[in-house]
Amino acid sequence: MITSSPFIHSYLFVPGNRPDRFAKACNAGAHAVIIDLEDAVAPADKTAARDALSNWLDSEEALANKVPILVRVNCVNSGCFGDDLHACRRPGVAGIVVPKAERVDDVSAASTGAPVYPLIETMLGFARITELAAAPRVNRLLFGTIDFKLDMGIDGDRDELLFFRSKIVLASRMAGLLPPVDGVSTEIDDDEKVEDDCNYARRIGFGGKLCIHPNQVPFVNRSFEPSPQKIEWANKIIHAAAAVGGGAIAVDGKLVDRPMLVMAQHIIEETLRKANTLTAN
Incomplete structure (x- = not known):
């Protein structure tokens, strides 16, 4: 099962105390599913949620599942951390x-053999972003925008968070990680707003987005995957460059230099890798 791939863009949360929704989440089109034992579960239901997770992971339904399953455990000082990790020591947890x-x-303690995804939600976590990104077994950084804004006293989602988002992108790049994953859009039925949030995150360097509802998944997938128009553009650039043997060229009235050619090559390479991945699965 692929756990470290640039083609995993959408991460759909599902409450850990709702095992009836686990399979539905896996069939919602998301590239990965996060079973949540933390915020989505009331304190009185923590044990039941953990048991539900364990039982489902051992079921035939889970064994047949092809979608990577991540688990959001409770935080280190919650009193549930150790038990949560014990429940996650299964091959089905990606x-x-x-x-x-x-x-x-704390990040190192969370390693069960599976990759670790630190969720940056506090000012202290952000202050240590470089160290967290370089910690062992870290696969990708996630930005928990809602809790982060609360901790920082910030009111707003765009310019107000641009510095912090950019620093997370930079730290990920410097540590050699996949591009980070942006926080959730709280809108469920406002398709235009969700799509705009996705496009904004992609433009500033994020590689995916957390989702709180299946309705959001198609917009995330569409925003972060190369569009047919982008693929057509990339092919045109590559063919034009090949025809002249390299150097600066003009395509559709615009100058194309080496950085644009490299960008076009990356688009085609990612498209081919995705096609090969889908064929292999």
Whole structure:
């Protein structure tokens, strides 16, 4: 099962105490599903949610599932952390999401053999973003925008968070990680707003987005995957460059230099890798 891929863009949350929704989430079209033992589960239901996760992971339904399953465990000082990790020591768990990640030791403690996904949700976690990105077994950084805004006293989602988003993108790049995953859009029925949020995150360097409802998934997938128009553009650039043997060229009245050619090559390479991945699965 693929756990480290640039083609995993959409991460759909499902409450850990709703096992009836696990399979539905896996069939919603998301590239990965996050079973949530933390925020989505009331304190009195933590044990039941953990048991539900364990039972489902051992079921034939889960064994037949092809969608990567991540688990958001409770935070290190919650009193549930150790039990959550024990429940996650199964082949069906493709990654551990660590909420309110603030210390490298906490991230390291979350390693069960599966990749770790630190969720940056606090000012202290952000202040240590470089160290967290470089911690062992870290696969990708996630930005928990809602809790982060609360911790920072920020009111707003765009310019107000641009500095923080850009720093997370930079830290990911410097650590050699996949592009980070942006926080959820709280809108469920406002398709235009969800799509705009996705396009904005992609433009500033994010590689995916967290989802809280299946309705959001198609917009995330469409926004972060190369469009047919982009693929056509890339092919045109590559063919034009090949025809002249390299150097600067003009395509559709615009100058094309080496950076644009490299961008076009990346688009085609990613498209081919995705096609090969889908064929292999």
